[in-house]
Amino acid sequence: MSIEYKLTYAIDTLDKDPVKKTFKSFWELEEWLSEEIERRIEFTVAHSPYSLSEEDLEALQENENSLITIEEV
Secondary structure (H helix, E strand, O other): OOOOEEEEEOOOOOOOOOEEEEEOOHHHHHHHHHHHHHHHHHHHHHHOOOOOOHHHHHHHHHHHHHOEEEEEO
C-alpha cells in the first residue's frame, strides 16, 4: 500500500474553494508546490505598484506557506 498526499492550497485565509490536489509521491508534491509558490509570488511582484524589498518578499513567502495544508491519505 502506497502513501498518497493531499495538498490544499488557498488563495487567502478566507478562500472557500481552495486548490485541492492529490500526489502519489512527496517529491511530486514538492515540485508542484515549489512552482506554484514561485508563480504566485511572481504574479504579486509583477502587479505591485510598489518596489518590494527582501523583507517584503520574505513576508510574501511566509504568507504563501501559511495557506498550505498537506495530509497523508
